[in-house]
Amino acid sequence: MTEEKRVVLDVEDLCKDFVLENGSRLSAVDHVSFQIREGECFAVIGESGCGKTTLAKLITRVEEATSGRVIFQDRDITALGRGKMKSVLRDMQMIFQNVLSVVSPKMKIQDFLLEPYRNFRLMPKREALENIRRMLKSVRLTEAVLKKYPHQLSGGELQRICISRAFGMNPQLLICDEITSALDVSVQDDVMKLFRELQSQHGIACLFICHDLALVSNYSDRIMVMYLGQNVEIIDSADLGTKALHPYTRGLLQSFLFISSDRGRAIRTISGEPQSPVDVSANCRFCTRCPKASSRCFEEVPPLREVGPGHYVACFLLE
Ligand SMILES: Nc1ncnc2c1ncn2[C@@H]1O[C@H](COP(=O)(O)OP(=O)(O)OP(=O)(O)O)[C@@H](O)[C@H]1O
Numbered sequence: 001m002t003e004e005k006r007v008v009l010d011v012e013d014l015c016k017d018f019v020l021e022n023g024s025r026l027s028a029v030d031h032v033s034f035q036i037r038e039g040e041c042f043a044v045i046g047e048s049g050c051g052k053t054t055l056a057k058l059i060t061r062v063e064e065a066t067s068g069r070v071i072f073q074d075r076d077i078t079a080l081g082r083g084k085m086k087s088v089l090r091d092m093q094m095i096f097q098n099v100l101s102v103v104s105p106k107m108k109i110q111d112f113l114l115e116p117y118r119n120f121r122l123m124p125k126r127e128a129l130e131n132i133r134r135m136l137k138s139v140r141l142t143e144a145v146l147k148k149y150p151h152q153l154s155g156g157e158l159q160r161i162c163i164s165r166a167f168g169m170n171p172q173l174l175i176c177d178e179i180t181s182a183l184d185v186s187v188q189d190d191v192m193k194l195f196r197e198l199q200s201q202h203g204i205a206c207l208f209i210c211h212d213l214a215l216v217s218n219y220s221d222r223i224m225v226m227y228l229g230q231n232v233e234i235i236d237s238a239d240l241g242t243k244a245l246h247p248y249t250r251g252l253l254q255s256f257l258f259i260s261s262d263r264g265r266a267i268r269t270i271s272g273e274p275q276s277p278v279d280v281s282a283n284c285r286f287c288t289r290c291p292k293a294s295s296r297c298f299e300e301v302p303p304l305r306e307v308g309p310g311h312y313v314a315c316f317l318l319e
């Protein structure tokens with residue numbers, strides 16, 4: 001258990017409503033709370049549109065929260081001004097899925113890697129390059145990549161370059177948004193092994209956004225399951241297969257075929273239509289698809305309750 005470790009990120013009751021052109025409100029993140037501790041890999045999973053990227057944008061203040069707080073290293077950063085936020089962002093690095101959209105096609109890898117050292121005025125170029133070479137070695141790349149352009153490298157190589165850049169800043173928190181989704185399955189595994197190795201070496205906390213349940217259960221410490229903006233369950237990754245309780249988490253598990261799964265097991269998808277996230281009423285967002293929903297589930301938001309050590313579930317059916 002990671003209980004005694006320092007809390008690096010504390011997200012309290014975070015909400016984000018987008019006001020659409022016709023005046024209606026889209027609730028993308030709905031009262032989400034969780035903590036991430038030093039050295040921990042905290043995964044966020046859930047289907048497309050459930051608010052994972054919005055959550056990352058709220059933490060990094062790319063988007064402003066409608067309500068709630070983000071406490072980073074004991075400091076409330078929810079309302080920090082731009083200047084102060086810039087220095088916070090050095091300690092909070094992000095890695096995205098589509099690396100090529102981050103790396104300009106006209107930029108040599110060396111310049112891409114030097115960029116944060118220049119932006120944060122960290123050290124002279126020579127020292128920065130030494131650091132960069134060391135980090136490239138740690139992601140098993142040679143310095144020959146420094147002279148190349150992004151299109152001359154594979155997706156896996158580019159992602160490893162982004163990982164080396166983020167770790168090179170020695171952050172307190174790394175936010176990874178679908179960093180393996182664009183890669184082949186065999187490359188995904190290599191990148192994840194490398195990532196976890198570096199993460200434990202550096203003791204960095206990580207918010208790992210991913211929609212691949214099998215990948216996440218292998219490589220993270222804890223998992224938060226989101227459904228249409230709501231945080232429905234937080235569970236230790238090792239317990240996911242056996243102790244998950246929320247009907248949505250259970251539905252997800254039944255719809256996945258793990259490598260270790262019994263080949264004869266039937267795969268069941270979650271039936272029913274998801275609710276629209278626009279102008280939602282206060283209820284459990286999963287009520288329209290839950291096989292056991294009661295009238296209360298349609299009328300009230302279930303609170304997130306601790307049901308076992310470090311295991312939280314938001315579901316009336318468990319009361
Ligand atoms: N700027 C915006 N304006 C209006 N609606 C938005 C905006 N950004 C996101 N949304 C909506 O918020 C919801 C959550 O989107 P988000 O991108 O966070 O989902 P996601 O879980 O990251 O999905 P994916 O797995 O496809 O990346 C979606 O319904 C999306 O359409």
Ligand SMILES: [Mg+2]
Nearest residue numbers: 052053054177
């Ligand atoms: Mg996303």
